Amino acid sequence: MDDDMDDHPEPRDGAVVLGAGVAGLLAARVLAERFDRVTVVERDELPDSGPAFRPGVPQSRHAHVLWSKGVDLIEDLLPGTTARLLAGGAVLLDLPRDFLWLSPADWFLPVHGARALLGSRELLDRTLRGQVLRDARIRVRARCTATGLVAAADGRSVAGVELRSGERLPARLVVDATGRTSRAPDWLAALGHPVPATTRYDSRLGYSSRSYAVPPDPARRWRGMYVQGRPDSPRGGVLVPLEGDRWLATLIGNGDHAPPTAEEEFLGFARSLRSPALHDALRDAQPLSSPVGFRNTANERRHYERLEHAPDGFLVLGDAACRFNPVYGHGMTVAALAADALREELRTLSPREVPGAVRRIQRSTAAAAETAWQIATSEDLRYPQTDGPPPDRTTRIMQRYMSRVIVGANADPAVAARFFGVLSLSATPDTLLGPATMLRVLSRWRRPASPHTTPYPSHHAPPGARQDPKETA
Numbered sequence: 001m002d003d004d005m006d007d008h009p010e011p012r013d014g015a016v017v018l019g020a021g022v023a024g025l026l027a028a029r030v031l032a033e034r035f036d037r038v039t040v041v042e043r044d045e046l047p048d049s050g051p052a053f054r055p056g057v058p059q060s061r062h063a064h065v066l067w068s069k070g071v072d073l074i075e076d077l078l079p080g081t082t083a084r085l086l087a088g089g090a091v092l093l094d095l096p097r098d099f100l101w102l103s104p105a106d107w108f109l110p111v112h113g114a115r116a117l118l119g120s121r122e123l124l125d126r127t128l129r130g131q132v133l134r135d136a137r138i139r140v141r142a143r144c145t146a147t148g149l150v151a152a153a154d155g156r157s158v159a160g161v162e163l164r165s166g167e168r169l170p171a172r173l174v175v176d177a178t179g180r181t182s183r184a185p186d187w188l189a190a191l192g193h194p195v196p197a198t199t200r201y202d203s204r205l206g207y208s209s210r211s212y213a214v215p216p217d218p219a220r221r222w223r224g225m226y227v228q229g230r231p232d233s234p235r236g237g238v239l240v241p242l243e244g245d246r247w248l249a250t251l252i253g254n255g256d257h258a259p260p261t262a263e264e265e266f267l268g269f270a271r272s273l274r275s276p277a278l279h280d281a282l283r284d285a286q287p288l289s290s291p292v293g294f295r296n297t298a299n300e301r302r303h304y305e306r307l308e309h310a311p312d313g314f315l316v317l318g319d320a321a322c323r324f325n326p327v328y329g330h331g332m333t334v335a336a337l338a339a340d341a342l343r344e345e346l347r348t349l350s351p352r353e354v355p356g357a358v359r360r361i362q363r364s365t366a367a368a369a370e371t372a373w374q375i376a377t378s379e380d381l382r383y384p385q386t387d388g389p390p391p392d393r394t395t396r397i398m399q400r401y402m403s404r405v406i407v408g409a410n411a412d413p414a415v416a417a418r419f420f421g422v423l424s425l426s427a428t429p430d431t432l433l434g435p436a437t438m439l440r441v442l443s444r445w446r447r448p449a450s451p452h453t454t455p456y457p458s459h460h461a462p463p464g465a466r467q468d469p470k471e472t473a
């Protein structure tokens, strides 16, 4: 180990986690089961008083859904988190039951699918942080930027991290969870270690989001809405409830269809979706913020799990290792799956053994991202402008089958439940290949996969055509 670090007060037996996002916080929680001291290094100032925007998580201005698998894993790691989120104003909904949801084929029926937690990303971060920091073994050093890794004297291991201030934090294990702006490949190269290969698929999806006060409407039966785009009409939008009686409207579009950030164009784009429902909901709602865009949405995997000569004592988790087109809502749930995989790996290791086990751990945490990666990349490859390796034969067959699954799920509650089980990462895709599901799916094989759809679903009449329940009572 570097001699300079010997008289530093940080215990070298501790772990250091870079980044206090969802992946970093969950990793810190798990590492505290093995290490006496876990230090989370975070570049941003962390707001104490309540949920608030911070520059390190710019995506918090856009709709975030936490699928049931993520909710359950986080609850298991940090009991009481769901109740705290609900007390803070988040809601647990059943999708598509509680949503108006136009799939790439047709509208889903209001049937049971999967639970999802909806609320602001700021509320989620603040609540998770509060829960994680109740553990006295974990502390956060805010306003500290990590700038590199520190090599151990053996040349094979990482022995700590360097901060912008020049300070060095020694650690037995360093975890990079700095998200999509991670510099870990540069840091490894600077120490003479190999850098990971990257696989990237970019469907050039753009986001634009704006919050609104929820207008009162006693006849409204839905809590949110999702109008999906599809390759022949690549514009979509989602409306999710936020705490404080707000909606967050996120418009999305691929390539030249990226949504505008000009206030006066926001509603016009919403009107151009495959259904007018989202536009109609927003038309008379009071905007609470200006539209904000986000463009850097490619799926990108850095294959740390394939590095044969990676240094001991260094792991990469969360978006820093694998990030997804956010439209599938998987990043946070995958961070929870990876934390769970890390926990499983650590069960049999002493702190001294962890640095040498990082390659195995990196493979397990990468495997936790596999289903989400398959879903996101094979769906993105339906869009002709997607950059990336072309789909292989299996992917093309799966794409065709999944189109039929969606047609089936639109009409058959049993198929819908299985489809949402997979989408929420609660079940693996092979559950859609079981004989019972296949029979149900194939029975609707002749139905068009891209039908002409009605502006509103049959279970929800358009505004104006609806009667106020008081009038019918």
Ligand SMILES: Cc1cc2nc3c(=O)[nH]c(=O)nc-3n(C[C@H](O)[C@H](O)[C@H](O)COP(=O)(O)OP(=O)(O)OC[C@H]3O[C@@H](n4cnc5c(N)ncnc54)[C@H](O)[C@@H]3O)c2cc1C
Pocket: 018, 019, 020, 021, 022, 023, 024, 041, 042, 043, 044, 055, 056, 057, 059, 062, 063, 064, 065, 066, 067, 144, 145, 146, 147, 177, 178, 179, 180, 181, 207, 294, 317, 318, 319, 320, 326, 327, 328, 329, 330, 331, 332, 333, 334, 335
């Ligand atoms: C537009 C958009 C919408 C999304 N929607 C969803 C959704 O609906 N559902 C879902 O599950 N996921 C969604 N995601 C993905 C989700 O936000 C991430 O997958 C999830 O937050 C895990 O990210 P992370 O913790 O790895 O990184 P982040 O959340 O990005 O956190 C990284 C942290 O590291 C800090 N940091 C960065 N560099 C340094 C440094 N050098 N030193 C110290 N600290 C540093 C940052 O300040 C930040 O706090 C979305 C993403 C985007 C971009």
